[in-house]
Amino acid sequence: MQKRLHTFSFPRAAWECVFGALRRVSYGSRLATAGAIVDAAGRGAPRLRSHAARGNEENTAERRLYVSSVILILVALFGVSGPAHAVLQIEIIGGVESASPIAIVPFGVQGAQLPEDIAAVVSADLNRSGRFKSMPRENMLVTPTSPDQVRFNDWRMLNQDFLVIGQVRPDAGGYSIQFTLFDVLKGGQLLSYTVDSSAADLRRTAHRIADMIYQQLTGAPGAFATRIAYVTSLMGDKGKRLYRIQVADADGFAPQTIVTSPEPIMSPAWSADGKRLAYVSFETKTSAIWVQELATGRREMVSNLPGINGAPAWSPDGGRLAVTLSKDGNPEVYVLDLQSQALTNISNNRAIDTEPNWSPDGGSLVFTSDRGGRPQLYIAPSSGGSAQRVTFDGEYNARGVFSPDGRSLAMVHGGGGFRIAVLDLKTRAMRVLTKGPLDESPSFAANGSMIMYASKAGSEGYLSAVSFDGNVHQRLSSETHDVREPAWSPF
Amino acid sequence: MVTNKIYLTAAIMALALAGCSSTGDKQDAGAAGANGSSLANTSGYGAGGASSGYGAGGGSGFGRGGSYTAADLDNPNSPLSKRVIYFQYDSAEVMPEYVSIVTAHAEFLAGNPSQRVTVDGHADERGTREYNIALGEQRAKTVANMLKLQGVADSQVQIVSYGEEKPLCMGHDDECWNQNRRAEFAYAGH
Numbered sequence: 001m002q003k004r005l006h007t008f009s010f011p012r013a014a015w016e017c018v019f020g021a022l023r024r025v026s027y028g029s030r031l032a033t034a035g036a037i038v039d040a041a042g043r044g045a046p047r048l049r050s051h052a053a054r055g056n057e058e059n060t061a062e063r064r065l066y067v068s069s070v071i072l073i074l075v076a077l078f079g080v081s082g083p084a085h086a087v088l089q090i091e092i093i094g095g096v097e098s099a100s101p102i103a104i105v106p107f108g109v110q111g112a113q114l115p116e117d118i119a120a121v122v123s124a125d126l127n128r129s130g131r132f133k134s135m136p137r138e139n140m141l142v143t144p145t146s147p148d149q150v151r152f153n154d155w156r157m158l159n160q161d162f163l164v165i166g167q168v169r170p171d172a173g174g175y176s177i178q179f180t181l182f183d184v185l186k187g188g189q190l191l192s193y194t195v196d197s198s199a200a201d202l203r204r205t206a207h208r209i210a211d212m213i214y215q216q217l218t219g220a221p222g223a224f225a226t227r228i229a230y231v232t233s234l235m236g237d238k239g240k241r242l243y244r245i246q247v248a249d250a251d252g253f254a255p256q257t258i259v260t261s262p263e264p265i266m267s268p269a270w271s272a273d274g275k276r277l278a279y280v281s282f283e284t285k286t287s288a289i290w291v292q293e294l295a296t297g298r299r300e301m302v303s304n305l306p307g308i309n310g311a312p313a314w315s316p317d318g319g320r321l322a323v324t325l326s327k328d329g330n331p332e333v334y335v336l337d338l339q340s341q342a343l344t345n346i347s348n349n350r351a352i353d354t355e356p357n358w359s360p361d362g363g364s365l366v367f368t369s370d371r372g373g374r375p376q377l378y379i380a381p382s383s384g385g386s387a388q389r390v391t392f393d394g395e396y397n398a399r400g401v402f403s404p405d406g407r408s409l410a411m412v413h414g415g416g417g418f419r420i421a422v423l424d425l426k427t428r429a430m431r432v433l434t435k436g437p438l439d440e441s442p443s444f445a446a447n448g449s450m451i452m453y454a455s456k457a458g459s460e461g462y463l464s465a466v467s468f469d470g471n472v473h474q475r476l477s478s479e480t481h482d483v484r485e486p487a488w489s490p491f
Numbered sequence: 492m493v494t495n496k497i498y499l500t501a502a503i504m505a506l507a508l509a510g511c512s513s514t515g516d517k518q519d520a521g522a523a524g525a526n527g528s529s530l531a532n533t534s535g536y537g538a539g540g541a542s543s544g545y546g547a548g549g550g551s552g553f554g555r556g557g558s559y560t561a562a563d564l565d566n567p568n569s570p571l572s573k574r575v576i577y578f579q580y581d582s583a584e585v586m587p588e589y590v591s592i593v594t595a596h597a598e599f600l601a602g603n604p605s606q607r608v609t610v611d612g613h614a615d616e617r618g619t620r621e622y623n624i625a626l627g628e629q630r631a632k633t634v635a636n637m638l639k640l641q642g643v644a645d646s647q648v649q650i651v652s653y654g655e656e657k658p659l660c661m662g663h664d665d666e667c668w669n670q671n672r673r674a675e676f677a678y679a680g681h
Contacts, residue, residue, distance in 0.1 A: 243656075264657060266656060282653065307628065311624075324625075326628060331628070375618070375619075398619040412619050438616065438617070
């Protein structure tokens with residue numbers, strides 16, 4: 001595959017743009033000694049209390065101390081490490097030539113300093129999409145905060161196509177954020193909104209603003225205000241490994257641990273409404289599938305039959321889980337009705353059948369099977385029925401996931417390493433998007449624009465993302481050094 | 492049937508050694524119920540006795556014929572101290588050099604019907620995680636079937652596959668992968 005490297009062309013050579021404050025969240029006091037420790041991770045949930053208090057000075061100072069507030073945008077450099085404080089830090093290591101230049105002016109603030117830099121969050125989001133390159137602040141000659149202060153020539157001179165300005169006013173118990181998007185070339189206003197936000201929600205509000213700008217300029221919904229779940233494995237005290245599922249904003253900020261166990265945890269999967277996660281935990285010394293409500297931390301074991309209980313995937317209607325069970329001897333894909341507990345065998349084959357994923361319309365399941373001798377992807381009706389093989393390119397194709405529009409499958413493609421590939425279900429064209437050698441667990445952004453996946457290098461496991469067209473590559477590094485199995489939330 | 496077992500006859504020594512250690516005192520109080528689902532057993536599992544015992548092996552001398560006792564599980568000179576066997580890539584077949592280890596555990600279990608074992612199956616990191624869970628289960632299942640063919644009761648054997656989730660070796664090369672494709676015999680409290 002021909003790889004086009006970033007073609008950002010900022011006028012400055014110094015490329016470290018300080019974009020935003022990054023909290024460091026500590027979970028030290030909740031280490032599990034026996035059993036799994038469950039935490040809630042919803043808006044307003046107990047684990048988020050520190051957010052609510054973020055407006056005060058003490059917190060702000062603490063944040064500054066802990067934080068690295070840097071997101072490095074690295075041009076033509078792979079594997080350059082950044083500041084050690086970031087929990088998940090994103091490096092854009094590829095770009096598209098057509099990325100639109102956009103200036104996002106620091107928002108005007110009335111009253112006390114804001115706990116979040118809204119413009120910085122919006123800039124970072126838009127940069128991550130690969131569709132935009134935001135202007136470094138130090139290059140801005142003027143910093144208008146209201147439409148009457150905008151002179152389009154200022155920005156034309158700086159080769160900007162678009163301009164975003166805004167103002168933040170303290171409101172009853174929160175903030176009122178007014179922002180405007182301009183078309184610099186045409187000299188007109190494209191979008192203007194006022195959004196209310198609590199102090200605790202400011203980052204999320206900034207992501208929503210980025211979503212609105214993205215949608216206005218690309219025609220596709222943004223997926224910046226979504227979240228990611230992922231698994232970490234970390235050596236704890238006494239040389240014992242601890243496994244966790246964490247949920248963070250899609251940009252890696254504000255990670256919350258939702259479950260911790262000394263035994264492996266794997267395969268997190270979002271419900272379609274984004275309120276629950278299903279996952280596999282070995283905390284009982286056998287595999288079991290759990291469903292956990294994020295807001296409350298309440299959870300329930302939904303399958304612990306003899307043998308494998310694995311690979312949960314939610315039906316789009318939220319009422320069923322596709323799972324892998326080996327209760328009758330060999331791994332088979334089943335649909336488990338969460339209400340009636342009824343099981344329907346979907347794969348019906350003596351080979352290994354696993355890793356089911358639902359089509360967006362709920363009508364089909366794709367799964368991995370080695371019934372042909374090697375693992376390949378098959379699609380079967382979700383009500384049961386015969387399966388059709390859909391991958392023929394290469395000797396290892398596994399863990400297929402449908403794109404949100406249902407037209408493509410992303411998968412792990414083996415052969416000279418393991419890489420992420422996308423199959424167009426109509427044309428049957430296969431495109432390999434990543435370089436490997438050990439890439440796995442592809443997960444689509446809700447708008448289909450990006451695929452997040454897990455990579456390995458040295459002793460590190462880290463998350464990466466690639467745009468659907470394969471042109472923009474990002475790496476999310478982590479201080480925990482073994483991060484894997486990203487699952488990108490729905491809208 | 493491959494029978495390349497080497498049995499030296501130091502049965503007297505073995506019994507003498509066995510007599511020296513008691514089975515009870517090593518058992519974690521919390522795990523005393525031998526409940527395989529209790530997390531209190533974790534310490535026994537991760538203690539590394541299994542892997543360190545392996546390789547230190549050498550010519551241990553023990554008699555055969557179901558003469559193993561639970562004390563042998565804690566005896567570093569007993570074949571029962573070998574708790575890990577390894578597999579070739581993409582294979583669940585027990586290689587000839589490991590048959591004697593499986594047989595020793597079969598003899599112990601068949602001769603001690605109250606004892607239970609969990610056979611853990613593992614895979615190397617190549618390929619997808621859930622598919623590797625399936626591969627690890629095939630390995631555990633092959634070993635469990637060998638045990639049962641040699642007289643071990645179904646109720647004595649549990650299997651669990653951890654796939655690639657519990658590597659012994661963290662590198663991304665053949666050397667590590669060889670160590671990680673394995674099955675382990677886990678006895679509660681030993």
